[in-house]
Amino acid sequence: xSAVLEKITPSAAPPAVTExxxxxTASGSEYFRIWIVNLLLTIVTLGVYSAWAKVRTHQYFYSNxxxxxxxxxxxxxPLAILKGLLIGVALLGGYQLALHLSPVxxxxxxxxMAALLPWLLWKSLQFALHNSSFRGIRFGFRGSxxxxxxxxxxxxxxxxxxxxxxxPFVHQRIKRFQHTESRYGDxxxxxxxxxxxxxxxxxxxxxLQIGGGIALGIAGAILGAxxxxxxLGAKAGMIVPFILIYPYMLCVTWAxxxxxxxxxxxxxxxxxxxxxxxxxxxxxxxxxxxxxLGMIFTLGLYIPFAHVRMVKYRLExxxxxxxxxxxxxxxxxxxxVGALGDGVVDLAGIDLSL
Amino acid sequence: MTDAIAVPGRFYDGQSxxxxxxxxxxxxxxxxxEGEAQRCVPLAQxxxxxxxxxxxxxxxxxxxxxxxxxxxxxxxxxxxxxGHRDGSVVRLQQSWRAVSIALxxxxxxxxxxxxxxxxxxxxxxxxxxxxxxxxxxxxxxxDVLDRHAFRPTRLPAARRTALAQAFARLAPPRDGAPPxxxxxxxxxxxxxxxxxxxxxxxxTDELVTLLEDDQAILATLAHELGxxxxxxxxxRLIQGSVVTAVGTLVFGDATSLLAGLPxxxxxxxxxxxxxxxxxxxxxxxxxxxxxxxxxxERLFAALQELEEKDGAPPPYLSSHPPSAERLARLRxxxx
Numbered sequence: 042x043s044a045v046l047e048k049i050t051p052s053a054a055p056p057a058v059t060e061x062x063x064x065x066t067a068s069g070s071e072y073f074r075i076w077i078v079n080l081l082l083t084i085v086t087l088g089v090y091s092a093w094a095k096v097r098t099h100q101y102f103y104s105n106x107x108x109x110x111x112x113x114x115x116x117x118x119p120l121a122i123l124k125g126l127l128i129g130v131a132l133l134g135g136y137q138l139a140l141h142l143s144p145v146x147x148x149x150x151x152x153x154m155a156a157l158l159p160w161l162l163w164k165s166l167q168f169a170l171h172n173s174s175f176r177g178i179r180f181g182f183r184g185s186x187x188x189x190x191x192x193x194x195x196x197x198x199x200x201x202x203x204x205x206x207x208x209p210f211v212h213q214r215i216k217r218f219q220h221t222e223s224r225y226g227d228x229x230x231x232x233x234x235x236x237x238x239x240x241x242x243x244x245x246x247x248x249l250q251i252g253g254g255i256a257l258g259i260a261g262a263i264l265g266a267x268x269x270x271x272x273l274g275a276k277a278g279m280i281v282p283f284i285l286i287y288p289y290m291l292c293v294t295w296a297x298x299x300x301x302x303x304x305x306x307x308x309x310x311x312x313x314x315x316x317x318x319x320x321x322x323x324x325x326x327x328x329x330x331x332x333x334l335g336m337i338f339t340l341g342l343y344i345p346f347a348h349v350r351m352v353k354y355r356l357e358x359x360x361x362x363x364x365x366x367x368x369x370x371x372x373x374x375x376x377x378v379g380a381l382g383d384g385v386v387d388l389a390g391i392d393l394s395l
Numbered sequence: 396m397t398d399a400i401a402v403p404g405r406f407y408d409g410q411s412x413x414x415x416x417x418x419x420x421x422x423x424x425x426x427x428x429e430g431e432a433q434r435c436v437p438l439a440q441x442x443x444x445x446x447x448x449x450x451x452x453x454x455x456x457x458x459x460x461x462x463x464x465x466x467x468x469x470x471x472x473x474x475x476x477x478g479h480r481d482g483s484v485v486r487l488q489q490s491w492r493a494v495s496i497a498l499x500x501x502x503x504x505x506x507x508x509x510x511x512x513x514x515x516x517x518x519x520x521x522x523x524x525x526x527x528x529x530x531x532x533x534x535x536x537x538d539v540l541d542r543h544a545f546r547p548t549r550l551p552a553a554r555r556t557a558l559a560q561a562f563a564r565l566a567p568p569r570d571g572a573p574p575x576x577x578x579x580x581x582x583x584x585x586x587x588x589x590x591x592x593x594x595x596x597x598x599t600d601e602l603v604t605l606l607e608d609d610q611a612i613l614a615t616l617a618h619e620l621g622x623x624x625x626x627x628x629x630x631r632l633i634q635g636s637v638v639t640a641v642g643t644l645v646f647g648d649a650t651s652l653l654a655g656l657p658x659x660x661x662x663x664x665x666x667x668x669x670x671x672x673x674x675x676x677x678x679x680x681x682x683x684x685x686x687x688x689x690x691x692e693r694l695f696a697a698l699q700e701l702e703e704k705d706g707a708p709p710p711y712l713s714s715h716p717p718s719a720e721r722l723a724r725l726r727x728x729x730x
Binding site: 066067068071073074075077078080081082083084085088091097100101104105110111112114137141142143144145174175176177178179226341344367368369370371372 | 405407408409410411412413414444445447448449450451453455459460461463484487488489491494497498500501504505508531532533534535536539632636640641644645646657
């Protein structure tokens with residue numbers, strides 16, 4: 042239909058918008074098998090296989106993401122990843138050793154790590170995007186090293202010195218950096234969420250946390266006192282506020298996660314194509330509660346299922362409004378990117394997924 | 396045979412994101428595309444993506460151009476007809492039987508590693524490392540403790556010298572006991588004794604007062620010397636790092652709260668093993684010097700009393716076996 046329209050309508054008219062949902066076709070049981078084999082081989086090879094395991098896992102997840110009928114692909118080179126991993130092990134091992142040797146050496150090493158981190162994150166972003174492709178066209182990252190230091194080191198430190206008052210601003214700047222400097226082929230992403238919107242989201246979080254916490258604390262204390270008075274024991278009464286507050290705080294956290302995720306993606310565009318994100322706190326709650334219970338009651342065997350469900354939920358909350366067609370993107374040929382930052386970022390458990 | 400199979404799909408030329416309608420077929424060892432794009436390249440120059448249940452099996456050419464089939468079935472039969480074989484790991488992942496065996500093997504490897512290989516390996520490395528390396532660990536820890544947890548000792552110098560000399564006269568249960576330094580401190584955290592990798596054995600005034608019995612104090616010191624002699628600090632450091640690393644590997648995908656707990660629980664067992672080893676060392680040392688094990692018993696009894704009085708075990712003891720258990724173990728040895 043849209044192809045026909047394109048031929049008929051003159052180019053001056055606004056292009057027809059088609060709604061393309063992200064679809065994730067991976068299954069927990071299949072990833073479970075990949076996961077088990079990966080783990081066994083990684084442990085038997087004392088960790089060397091982990092680079093291949095990472096590539097296999099990424100290939101599995103990427104190839105199961107579909108958008109507009111095409112799937113994504115991961116191109117990471119296991120040898121490059123292994124090299125990055127070894128450097129990461131050396132760095133983090135040195136850091137751990139320094140901590141054990143003496144507090145002074147530990148602090149010195151902490152400083153070195155903090156100074157290196159933006160550079161490592163920068164390399165890691167380049168690696169991750171450069172090795173992702175869709176329709177035969179690779180993604181990329183052009184952000185400057187200076188930008189990485191500003192956003193990942195200078196601004197966070199400034200936020201600490203303002204007792205976190207600057208934090209929403211820093212969050213907005215980090216996302217802006219990531220999203221405006223990323224590209225798909227020759228088409229750049231753009232980001233127009235305002236700093237004010239971030240402050241509003243964080244403001245709501247704090248109001249809900251403090252206000253709700255106080256209200257529940259009082260309600261719990263009264264309820265507890267009544268229980269104690271009714272002869273059910275003073276200890277039972279003291280527990281009541283905590284039983285109420287913990288689930289409440291979790292719900293607030295999920296609500297915040299959904300709000301921030303929607304804020305970020307509803308203000309991100311790829312060229313003329315807009316993203317729409319419809320994450321809800323109820324969806325996150327269902328996901329987190331069932332995943333956590335699943336992992337506990339299976340002693341961890343549910344982990345791969347949980348992981349697939351998590352990625353599926355996040356992706357399937359997202360839609361791309363394609364203005365016209367995705368055909369106009371051209372490739373930008375560039376050299377290989379080293380996996381140096383990737384190893385450290387992986388080891389440190391930092392999640393950079395866009 | 397292969398000529399008969401034609402797979403419709405989309406071709407992306409690697410230059411633009413535009414889809415070209417093509418049909419893939421294999422002729423004379425070449426993969427050929429026909430339709431809105433044409434190309435014919437030897438099969439050896441084409442990469443096929445790994446088989447999974449639902450993801451499309453893509454062909455990627457050397458110039459990153461790729462072909463994405465519309466349907467899985469046609470593509471699978473084409474691959475089958477050309478004699479394409481999945482890698483061994485992929486075949487392993489496809490079979491539930493193989494995965495069950497892999498899971499059993501994984502559990503076996505992890506359990507054996509945790510129970511036997513890692514403790515033995517860590518002990519071997521710790522013994523192979525020169526003592527001077529261990530002595531480098533934990534420098535500055537005593538300074539921190541002195542500033543925050545301790546005050547100078549109030550025990551009379553004569554008493555301190557007497558205890559130190561009495562302990563120095565005892566022969567260790569086997570040769571090669573490392574040099575140590577005995578330090579007395581007044582504690583803000585209650586009765587305690589511990590050894591630092593630097594070779595310092597710290598004894599608090601409170602423990603000296605609590606035990607009263609000098610031989611029991613010597614038993615305590617023997618336990619701490621055991622930690623030093625058995626190289627427990629290095630061994631625990633190695634074991635702890637490996638457990639954390641493997642734990643992160645296995646549970647890494649889980650939420651961080653859950654990820655830390657199993658590693659912590661697993662490490663506690665090593666901690667209790669080390670305490671038992673030090674208890675055995677102390678028992679052997681007392682026996683060697685003709686001191687009755689009843690004095691070691693008194694130490695455990697005193698600790699047990701302390702545990703019961705405080706209700707929950709103090710933090711220091713959470714890494715130790717319950718004193719009642721240590722006492723029972725010692726009594727079994729006595730019988």
